[in-house]
Structures are given as C-alpha cells and as structure tokens.
Amino acid sequence: MHFRSSRILGPLFILLASSLVSLANEPYDFVLRKGRIIDGTGNPAIHADLAVKEGRIATIGKVAGHGKQEWDVSGLVVAPGFIDVHTHAEDVEDRPLAENFLHMGVTTLILGNCGTSALNIGGFFKNMEALTFSPNIATLVGHGTIRSRAMRGSSQRPPTEAELEQMKALVHQGMKEGALGLSTGLIYMPGVFAKTEEIIELAKVASADDGIYATHQRSESGEIFNSLNEIITIAREARIRVEISHLKLSGPANWNQADKVLELIESARAEGLDITEDQYPYTASSTGMSQLVPDNIKEGGHARFLERLGNAEAKAKCFEEMKATLNKRKSPDYSYAVIASYKADPSLNGLNIAQASEKTRGGSSIDEQIETVLEIEKKGGASGIFHGMSDADLETFMRHPNTMFASDSGVRRLNADVPHPRGYGTNARVLGTYVREKKVLRLEDAIRRMTSLPATTFHLTDRGQLREHAMADIAVFDPETVADNSTYKDPHHYATGFKYVFVNGVLVIENDKHTGARPGMILRRRTEPR
Ligand SMILES: [Zn+2]
Missing domain, CATH: 3.20.20.140 (Metal-dependent hydrolases)
Incomplete structure (x- = not known):
C-alpha cells in the first residue's frame, strides 16, 4: 500500500511542484541573456542571465523562466x-x-x-x-x-x-x-x-x-x-x-x-x-566668463559693476588685478578661454578671447583682451570653456x-x-x-x-x-x-x-x-x- 501510493503521488507531486516553479518564475518582464555582468561593486564580470520583474532585478544566473521580452546580449557588458x-x-x-x-x-x-x-x-x-x-x-x-x-x-x-x-x-x-x-x-x-x-x-x-x-x-x-x-x-x-x-x-x-x-x-x-x-x-573646465572678472568690481549687482567700470581709477585697478591673475597662473593671455554661449553676439561662440578681441576690436593685445572680457560681462555675460x-x-x-x-x-x-x-x-x-x-x-x-x-x-x-x-537601472553597452x-x-x-538602457525596468535607450x-x-x- 505504502509502496503503491508513492508511485502515484510521486509523479503528481513533481507535476505540481514544477508548475508552481513556472508560475513563480514566469513571466519576467524581461530577461537579458548571456551578458557579461559587471555588478558595480568592482568584482570581476560573470557571464549570466539577468531577469527583471516590476522594476526590480528578480534574479541573476541561469534563468530558467522566460520573460515577456528576451534579449540576447552576449558580448555586451550589463552594468x-x-x-x-x-x-x-x-x-x-x-x-x-x-x-x-x-x-x-x-x-x-x-x-x-x-x-x-x-x-x-x-x-x-x-x-x-x-x-x-x-x-x-x-x-x-x-x-x-x-x-x-x-x-x-x-x-x-x-x-x-x-x-x-x-x-x-x-x-x-x-x-x-x-x-x-x-x-x-x-x-x-x-x-x-x-x-x-x-x-x-x-x-x-x-x-x-x-x-x-x-x-x-x-x-x-x-x-x-x-x-x-x-x-x-x-x-x-x-x-x-x-x-x-x-x-x-x-x-x-x-x-x-x-x-x-x-x-x-x-x-x-x-x-x-x-x-x-x-x-x-x-x-578643460567650463563656467561663466564672469570668473575672469574680479569679484570686488562685480559685488552688489550689475548696476554697481557698470558704475565702477565708468570710474577710471576703479577700472585701472581692475585691469591690474586681471593681469596679476594671468601672471599667477602662468598664462600669457586669455587664449585659454573659449566663448561657449554668448547671447549678445552668438557669432563669437567657439572663439577664444584673443580671437574674439581680434574680431571685435581689430587687435588682441592684453589690454584689448581685457576690454573684450569686460564687454562680455557688460552685455550680460557668457559661458566659457577654459583649457x-x-x-x-x-x-x-x-x-x-x-x-x-x-x-x-x-x-x-x-x-x-x-x-x-x-x-x-x-x-x-x-x-x-x-x-x-x-x-x-x-x-x-x-x-x-x-x-x-x-x-x-x-x-x-x-x-x-x-x-x-x-x-x-541597467546600462548594456559594447565595451569594444x-x-x-x-x-x-x-x-x-x-x-x-x-x-539598451533601462530606468526602473523601463527601456529608455x-x-x-x-x-x-x-x-x-x-x-x-x-x-x-x-
Ligand atoms: Zn562647480
């Protein structure tokens, strides 16, 4: 009797268990197959599948269940x-x-x-x-x-x-x-x-x-x-x-x-x-061209800045300070500073200050370059790239x-x-x-x-x-x-x-x-x- 029932229940149990497994594992939202998985910890890559369900990673390894979508990513890094x-x-x-x-x-x-x-x-x-x-x-x-x-x-x-x-x-x-x-x-x-x-x-x-x-x-x-x-x-x-x-x-x-x-x-x-x-x-860095202008001449807002520029003494002091800063960084002039975005004159975008000075003033002496920097600040400023x-x-x-x-x-x-x-x-x-x-x-x-x-x-x-x-959040790319x-x-x-790039389990790239x-x-x- 005992022998007989197990002969009947055995296969039944296996059938029941396997259908439970497939219910639990399937369907994933998607599975990435055979990727080179780099988990982000610095650990070496492993070659495995990765399954996602409801915005989260469900499992990594040999994934038996299937996804609504499946991608073969062999040869690609999954990070x-x-x-x-x-x-x-x-x-x-x-x-x-x-x-x-x-x-x-x-x-x-x-x-x-x-x-x-x-x-x-x-x-x-x-x-x-x-x-x-x-x-x-x-x-x-x-x-x-x-x-x-x-x-x-x-x-x-x-x-x-x-x-x-x-x-x-x-x-x-x-x-x-x-x-x-x-x-x-x-x-x-x-x-x-x-x-x-x-x-x-x-x-x-x-x-x-x-x-x-x-x-x-x-x-x-x-x-x-x-x-x-x-x-x-x-x-x-x-x-x-x-x-x-x-x-x-x-x-x-x-x-x-x-x-x-x-x-x-x-x-x-x-x-x-x-x-x-x-x-x-x-x-190269990038920030406002305004960084080339000393703080003390800008302090208090644009009206104050214009006011100080109108004062010969204050302006001369500003020139002096700007030249001292150039010397300190061992830059011969402002050719390391390139205009990225200048609303008042977009034709200067992509030119460095020496080139912009040549174009707008017909010369690029240090004094003319400083005038150019101040002119840009006067007209609302620009963003720049600094090599x-x-x-x-x-x-x-x-x-x-x-x-x-x-x-x-x-x-x-x-x-x-x-x-x-x-x-x-x-x-x-x-x-x-x-x-x-x-x-x-x-x-x-x-x-x-x-x-x-x-x-x-x-x-x-x-x-x-x-x-x-x-x-x-997953990035799949070709390292080659x-x-x-x-x-x-x-x-x-x-x-x-x-x-492929996924954000919260959703394909974005x-x-x-x-x-x-x-x-x-x-x-x-x-x-x-x-
Ligand atoms: Zn910053």
Whole structure:
C-alpha cells in the first residue's frame, strides 16, 4: 500500500511542484541573456542571465523562466545604470528626456550643485512628478540659493544672526523635502563671500539629517591647499561627509601636484573623515566668463559693476588685478578661454578671447583682451570653456579609488551654442579613452566609480548595483565600441555604443535611440519608493 501510493503521488507531486516553479518564475518582464555582468561593486564580470520583474532585478544566473521580452546580449557588458553625482540639470524641467545623459548610460542625476538649486525643493519635485521625465533625479540644497534669499542679494559680509537662522531653516526644509545634502560654490557669488564658520553652521544642519556636503571648493589653483584645509575643517567641525566636486588643478603654475592633493585627502580620511571626490575626464573646465572678472568690481549687482567700470581709477585697478591673475597662473593671455554661449553676439561662440578681441576690436593685445572680457560681462555675460589642466594630473586623480565621474553639465539642447563636450561624453569617454585605449582603469573599477561608489556616498538605496531586489537601472553597452563623439569644436553628438538602457525596468535607450519613455523617479533622501 505504502509502496503503491508513492508511485502515484510521486509523479503528481513533481507535476505540481514544477508548475508552481513556472508560475513563480514566469513571466519576467524581461530577461537579458548571456551578458557579461559587471555588478558595480568592482568584482570581476560573470557571464549570466539577468531577469527583471516590476522594476526590480528578480534574479541573476541561469534563468530558467522566460520573460515577456528576451534579449540576447552576449558580448555586451550589463552594468548598473550610471549615477552622475554632479550635474546642473535643473533644466530637465524644460527637456525631460535628458537625452545627452541617457545616451551615455546615465540613469540618475544629482542636481543642485555648486551652491545653486531650486529654492523650493518640495515644489520642484512635485512639478517634476507631474511632468514625468526619463532619468531618476535627486538634488542637494544650494548654499548660494538660500544665502541670496536670506540676505537679499550677493552681500560681501557675514550674515546677521537672524539671516543665519533663516539659512539654517532653509537647509532643514530642503533636507526634510528629500534633498541629499548641502552644496557650495565658493568661487561664485554669493558663496565667495561666505566664511568657513557660516558653512560649518549650515553643514551641521545637513549633517543632522544625515546629509552630505558637496563643494566646488574655494580654489582649484594657487590656493588649493588652503582650500582643502578648509574642507577638512568643515568635515571635522560639522561631522559631515564631504564630496569634493570636480577635483582638478587649474593653470600651468599649479600642475604636477595631484599626488600631494591626494595625500592631504588621505591624511584626513585616516583621521576618520569621509572625504571623497569626483572629476570629469577632460583637461578643460567650463563656467561663466564672469570668473575672469574680479569679484570686488562685480559685488552688489550689475548696476554697481557698470558704475565702477565708468570710474577710471576703479577700472585701472581692475585691469591690474586681471593681469596679476594671468601672471599667477602662468598664462600669457586669455587664449585659454573659449566663448561657449554668448547671447549678445552668438557669432563669437567657439572663439577664444584673443580671437574674439581680434574680431571685435581689430587687435588682441592684453589690454584689448581685457576690454573684450569686460564687454562680455557688460552685455550680460557668457559661458566659457577654459583649457587649463594637465592630463597627467587628471590621470593621477582618476586612479585614486575614491574618484567618481560627473559631467558637471545641464541637459544639452542639441545644436545650441558651442558647449563643453563633457555633457555629451563623460561616461563614454572614461570607458572608451581611459579604460579601453589608455588602460588607466580596469573596466570593473571604472563602472564601480559610476555606480556603487556614488550610490554609497550619496546614500541612494537600491541603486548602483546589480543584485536581486535592486531597482532595475541597467546600462548594456559594447565595451569594444563605446565612444564619446563630442569634441570642443563640434560638441553636439551623443555618445554611442549603448545597446539598451533601462530606468526602473523601463527601456529608455534602444540601439542608441531614445524610446521617449519617461520612467524616472524622484530619489528623496531615505524615502525612496520601495
Ligand atoms: Zn562647480
């Protein structure tokens, strides 16, 4: 009897069990078959399938069940979607497809950098959610934004007690609404006027909410060691994690000190401070041409600037200061500065200041070049590209294990102006030029710095790694052909080599084309949707 029943129940049980298994495993939303899976931790690649269900990674390995969609990705790398920790992509509101980012595998953008963010972060997030958009979005609270608000303009003085209290309240408000931390831009107005103590007080507020402090530091040239010491003081006094934004050494006079910079950062880390950094893989920077004009002549707004320029004495002093700055950085003139976007005269876009001076004034003496810089500022300013770093320093910074990659870019408008190529190329350039060609980094390590390292640093849960239950932000690319196609002279080309890019399990790039999908989420601090 016993023998007989098991003969009947045995096959029945097997039938029942196997149908349960297939119910549980099938259907996946999609399965990527036979990919070279690089999980984002820095671990070596494994060859496996990856299945996604309801926006999350369901399993990695030999996947028996089937997906509603299946792709054979043999020969291709399957990596976590890239996280760009330093963007100025507030303009995603105008261009929610964020094509330049998606085309280089970036699935998460951190906004609010260099001291500039939405003032009303909760409102900004709400608007974006109503609009819908392609990449995931997180933000920092911009110190410059809240300082301008609390002090009513760019004031060259410390805040009053009441103003400081208001700034603290604004930081706390932003953090409560989901910001990841506080950012500063200490070369820009009004951040340039903030003393260390002011930043410490505000960083303490961000730190109490488990936020990070990301800083465009006070100097990236002659004063960089004082600047780094200020960062270390802030990290220590406010007990806050710090991200040094776009770490670099600007100006030939300051080159060949990357090792010394990293030594100082390492000594602070040995003391117990969490200091990390990011960079873009280019030897030119980009910011407002206004940076060439001394702060004291601009302080107080445009009307005051024009007033001072009208005063012969003040103007002469301005000329003197600008020449001294050129000398200090060992630049013979302003030919290192190229006009990227100049509304008042777009015909100058793409020309350096010496060329623009030749074109508009018929000469390019230093005095004529300074006149050209001041003229641009008078007419509302321009953005510029500044050729000022060495590739050796760039590679030394890149080899440091805590360096992430970031575009420092907004959402590009195809064919508008002559912007820095980093907004189109950053991640693809690291993978093509610095991994495949120059072999500065191994592929797994480069991907770690674009994925798990930023996710860990900025406390983005469930992102930046390929593992079960993680959100399905995935970049599938060909490591043999991935390329940045954007150059300084001809920037408006998307990166190529990305076969599929998924955001929250939704296909956004297919064969280097944007699908138009807008599955992006707002990533609020600690309250990420589960
Ligand atoms: Zn910056």
